[in-house]
Amino acid sequence: MSASTDFADFKKIASPQTEARARGDYSHYRVVPARYPARTVGTVFSLVIIAAVLNSVLGNPRWGWDVFAEWFFAAPVLEGLARTLVLTLLGALFGFAFGTVLALARVSRSPLLSGLSWTYIWIFRSIPLIVLLLILNNLGYLYETVWLGVPYTDITFFSYATTQLISPFTAAVIGLALNQAAFASEIIRGGILSVDQGQLEAAAALGLPRTHQARRIILPQAMRTILPTAFNDIIGLAKGTSNVYILALPELFYTIQVIYRRNLEVIPLLMVATVWYLIILTVLSIVQAQVERHFARGALRNPPPTLLSLLLARLRPHQTAQEVTERRAEAAERGTAPTLPAMGSGLHGRVSAVSEVRRQAAAFPRRQGAVGEITIHQVSKSFGHLKVLDDVTLSVAAGSVTAILGQSGSGKSTLLRAINHLERVDDGFIAIDGELVGYRQEGDTLYELKERDILRRRIEIGMVFQTFNLFPHLTALENVIEAPMAVRGIGRAEAEAEAHDLLARVGLADKALAYPRQLSGGQQQRVAIARALALKPKVLLFDEPTSALDPELVNEVLDVIKELARSGTTLVIVTHEIGFAREVADQVVFMERGRVLETGTPEKVFNRPDHVRTAEFLAKVL
Numbered sequence: 001m002s003a004s005t006d007f008a009d010f011k012k013i014a015s016p017q018t019e020a021r022a023r024g025d026y027s028h029y030r031v032v033p034a035r036y037p038a039r040t041v042g043t044v045f046s047l048v049i050i051a052a053v054l055n056s057v058l059g060n061p062r063w064g065w066d067v068f069a070e071w072f073f074a075a076p077v078l079e080g081l082a083r084t085l086v087l088t089l090l091g092a093l094f095g096f097a098f099g100t101v102l103a104l105a106r107v108s109r110s111p112l113l114s115g116l117s118w119t120y121i122w123i124f125r126s127i128p129l130i131v132l133l134l135i136l137n138n139l140g141y142l143y144e145t146v147w148l149g150v151p152y153t154d155i156t157f158f159s160y161a162t163t164q165l166i167s168p169f170t171a172a173v174i175g176l177a178l179n180q181a182a183f184a185s186e187i188i189r190g191g192i193l194s195v196d197q198g199q200l201e202a203a204a205a206l207g208l209p210r211t212h213q214a215r216r217i218i219l220p221q222a223m224r225t226i227l228p229t230a231f232n233d234i235i236g237l238a239k240g241t242s243n244v245y246i247l248a249l250p251e252l253f254y255t256i257q258v259i260y261r262r263n264l265e266v267i268p269l270l271m272v273a274t275v276w277y278l279i280i281l282t283v284l285s286i287v288q289a290q291v292e293r294h295f296a297r298g299a300l301r302n303p304p305p306t307l308l309s310l311l312l313a314r315l316r317p318h319q320t321a322q323e324v325t326e327r328r329a330e331a332a333e334r335g336t337a338p339t340l341p342a343m344g345s346g347l348h349g350r351v352s353a354v355s356e357v358r359r360q361a362a363a364f365p366r367r368q369g370a371v372g373e374i375t376i377h378q379v380s381k382s383f384g385h386l387k388v389l390d391d392v393t394l395s396v397a398a399g400s401v402t403a404i405l406g407q408s409g410s411g412k413s414t415l416l417r418a419i420n421h422l423e424r425v426d427d428g429f430i431a432i433d434g435e436l437v438g439y440r441q442e443g444d445t446l447y448e449l450k451e452r453d454i455l456r457r458r459i460e461i462g463m464v465f466q467t468f469n470l471f472p473h474l475t476a477l478e479n480v481i482e483a484p485m486a487v488r489g490i491g492r493a494e495a496e497a498e499a500h501d502l503l504a505r506v507g508l509a510d511k512a513l514a515y516p517r518q519l520s521g522g523q524q525q526r527v528a529i530a531r532a533l534a535l536k537p538k539v540l541l542f543d544e545p546t547s548a549l550d551p552e553l554v555n556e557v558l559d560v561i562k563e564l565a566r567s568g569t570t571l572v573i574v575t576h577e578i579g580f581a582r583e584v585a586d587q588v589v590f591m592e593r594g595r596v597l598e599t600g601t602p603e604k605v606f607n608r609p610d611h612v613r614t615a616e617f618l619a620k621v622l
Helices: 003-022 037-058 065-072 075-106 111-126 129-137 168-194 197-205 210-247 252-263 266-295 307-315 321-334 346-360 412-419 451-458 476-488 492-505 521-533 551-567 578-584 602-607 612-621
Strands: 145-149 156-161 374-383 386-396 401-405 427-432 439-442 445-448 461-464 539-543 570-574 587-592 595-600
Touching: 065 266, 075 111, 075 168, 075 210, 075 252, 075 266, 111 168, 129 168, 129 210, 168 210, 197 210, 197 451, 197 461, 210 252, 210 266, 210 451, 210 476, 252 266, 374 412, 386 412, 386 427, 386 595, 401 412, 401 578, 412 539, 412 570, 461 521, 476 492, 476 521, 492 521, 521 551, 551 570, 551 578, 578 602, 587 602, 587 612, 595 602, 595 612, 602 612
Parallel strands: 401 570, 401 587, 461 539, 539 570
Antiparallel strands: 145 156, 374 386, 374 427, 439 445, 587 595
């Protein structure tokens, strides 16, 4: 056979692989995973250790496994187990309920209330649990009766003998709860302190009541920090119930002690208690995993599947590619398919996404009537010795767009936060349509309103924060409907309909069920705009709405703000986007060191500034 023939034959054999490689198709290759000898040695070593331990425990007759089997399900043991579970449940329930009150007292603004809470925690974390149980069991020696009435009078509503009212079981529950509350309060306080300050400001800016903020915004996020330590504490409580043996209360461990003192089978009976405690720990760990997963909503872009979902996935028949295509086609016909096309990677994909946003975002309806006139009169604000606002006076016409410019630290953001009373001013006042923000006037004196009245006033002043401050545990839809339902009291169906409309207007109709972490920066900012608009505010404040975004995403947000500007909503925008301010603003304000140095139309300020400092600033940024 000639060399040319051999080469031709080889080409026939190799050409399919060569062509496949050229197309990037490597499916015909068998993939061999990398081998790690150290892992193999570690696995073998672990198996040897496990086998040795099992052989030592199960093969040694002195462990008394026959006695273990005899007593494991015995009636006295099960009764003691039930009492242990009841004590754990009641101790944890009352302990964490009281601990929550103590934690809220610790973070309150009342020094006396905070000090009282700290004192309780200090005392009850210091007293050993056994000592506390003995004191409560002998409380009748200190106080013969427990009564409720009017102090320092003879008026009594009821009175009971202490020894009749506080049985050993009652003393155990009270002691466990009081001890648990001291530790639980610090766990809960740590969780509350872990929530970002921006979440508190966002909730306050939406006018959400304090109790609603705590229940729906703060505690759900704090739970991610609270749960691991809290369940660890509950597991310790389950084992700590063994301390009630001092009260001769037959819980699990006391029952085991009584039995092995009679039959002298100490080790087998201790193993009975150990295994039951292991079962309690295992059940609590499973519950902990599920509860943590519930409160971790939005914390991960792709949450790991649960054991149940994995099992269902294995039982569910796999779909072929053709079936998937058919389902997508059916969804498209029904109008439920995603409206945004699959975006490519890189710059081309981002440009396509921006173009699609501009195409989808509908114009906001034109607001009727003069609403949202802002009057800022001689406002000053200091942080310690630093004066950040110095005698600021400014008027913003209803339905206009005002852009505030200035270098960092000039007081722009503080002024914006003062408009909706997130910052309390030291002097001067701010009014919306002639109504003071945060104060009531009596003669020449201004009295600050109570928090609930300030929250009610903030409904008319929407705010979009620089770092979005979306609630991470709520979907885009839930972020938008939270305030209208809680503050305006509208029904969920109506709130969701309005939210879907707003999300469509900002080009996010298909992202309603996505969590903030699953959205890009531009998408998060547009959700924040929709959330602020959901309350139908008279005034909308923007604090550097594009500074936290990639340059390629800036236009997504600016296009939405331009549509808002055309709708007649009063907008006040702190921004460094000079071109944007020139295009959409009716009034440009330049600030320096807490003062307003210049105001005017964009044409005048940018082309013929009066103040030399304005000209110097614009020369650097234009």
